[in-house]
Amino acid sequence: MIKLNSKNIRIFLIYFFIRRLRVKMAAHGSLLSVFKSINPRWNGPLGNSVKIFGTTFTNHRNKATLTREHIPPPAKYGGRHTVTLIPGDGIGPELLSHVKEVFRFSCVPVDFEVVQVNSAMESEDDIMDAITAIRRNGVALKGNIETKHTLPPSVKSRNNVLRTTLDLYANVMHCQSLPGVQTRHKDIDIMIIRENTEGEYSSLEHESVPGVVECLKIITRNNSLRIADYAFRLAREKGRSRVTAVHKANIMKLGDGLFLQCCREVASGYPDITFDSMIVDNTTMQLVSKPQQFDVMVMPNLYGNVVSNVCAGLVGGPGLVPGANYGQDYAVFETATRNTGKSIAGKNIANPTAMLLASCMMLDHLKLYNYATLIRNAVLTTMNETRLHTADLGGQGTTLEVVQSVMRVIQSKGQLTAEF
């Protein structure tokens, strides 16, 4: 029975204040420490969990989230996979329809469950339906969902909601120079691993005084360790020799300082991989002058946004680079720079390469390696040998021409194909 005295009233006010901030991870820890310090009786019999008004705040960070637990293979009903498809806005729907066409033509055993998300609506029902579908299927391929600025600030970015709800903590992007694409810098081969769920994208802002807005950047030890471990494991898996952490810890001493410290801790467990760090502004300068020096880069959310766009620009533009978002249980594939491409939607000029390569990454994830290699090689042949380029690469080709060229290359390999 809780007594209504001034001490407990203070505790309830702190509870509501922290609850309002909606900082789930930090709130659990802070709540636990707050309650333990104010009322130690609550800690003893309950161990690590505190029961308040029927909810249990368990410190589930104690679970071994850092070691890769076995993920069961995806379900194959009738020998076919089902993948959630979210068309999104702008060029997303047309590019994904081309992906479906290439899959149909190549007889890929994948069926798509299409879920539309209306970006103009304020309610989150659409995106929650999409999340349920992804939970059901485990894998998704998506176009970017537009975040309309005319909606009130309380309406969060749908893409962000999807990533945080499914805890897709690692955004992976592989930037490689393509021989058939003319760029200023050659021989670029950079893997970018970006923390995908916290940082500056926590959507925690408030205007305590009119005209003064505070935006919270959240960096947690657990998520930083997790992303650093992911980066080092991936580097080892791919035979890479160097991981660079990108930060601004000279200014954000606590936030980015924590991130850097976590990277250093994880690095000590991988003596075969060289670890160094670089401040984000110097990183962008080095990227545009000497990008060949970088191998694998790991960074918090906002810097990942910048660096991935700069790297995409270095290798030829946003139309070329695929991206993947990995979580413990789910994976979502999309273009790396997440552009909606509203200005070129419906004009048949968008570059389908990024989306097709993203679909190949998805096929690799589903362990359909043969199909993935077949389609990827066809796309790269069209890009490098046939050199049929869309307008963003300075060419004259349309989206449809590029896709048909890809399908012709697939057909020429002698594989079983459907009709054009």
Next chain:
Amino acid sequence: MAAGSAWRSLVSRRFPVSGSNRPFSELRWFRDSGCMVQDPTQFDVLVMPNLYGDILSDLCAGLIGGLGVTPSGNIGANGVAIFESVHGTAPDIAGMDMANPTALLLSAVMMLHHMGLHDHGKKIQTACFDTIRDKKVLTKDLGGNSKCSEFTADICRRIQDLD
């Protein structure tokens, strides 16, 4: 982000596009950085909050040749201003007459413009650019073998010729 939208509405309200036909457009800054790398000539003046400015200014410095040639100024209220180069102290080459003075010199030119001494500023800037364009007397970071004093002397000679 709300900070972004509040900032956007403030800028467009306080400084309405009037008089000359200068378009005001917003660009999501991550797309900006990608566009900057592919075609920086499409941009003219960029205004942004602190962190984005830090990152984008270094990115642009990398595009034009590095911090050794990039000037900057910090402008406050009532005309108070500090102009500085953005490169570091370079203790390894200090006192050896090897440093490239371009960044600090162009920062001084910005200062002259700020003070209203436009003619002098323009003269020094022209002389400096001509020296670099000529490629005869370049410091080591720009690919030459000359000393800092030789580079400066060449600029002074050109200023005299301009008079």
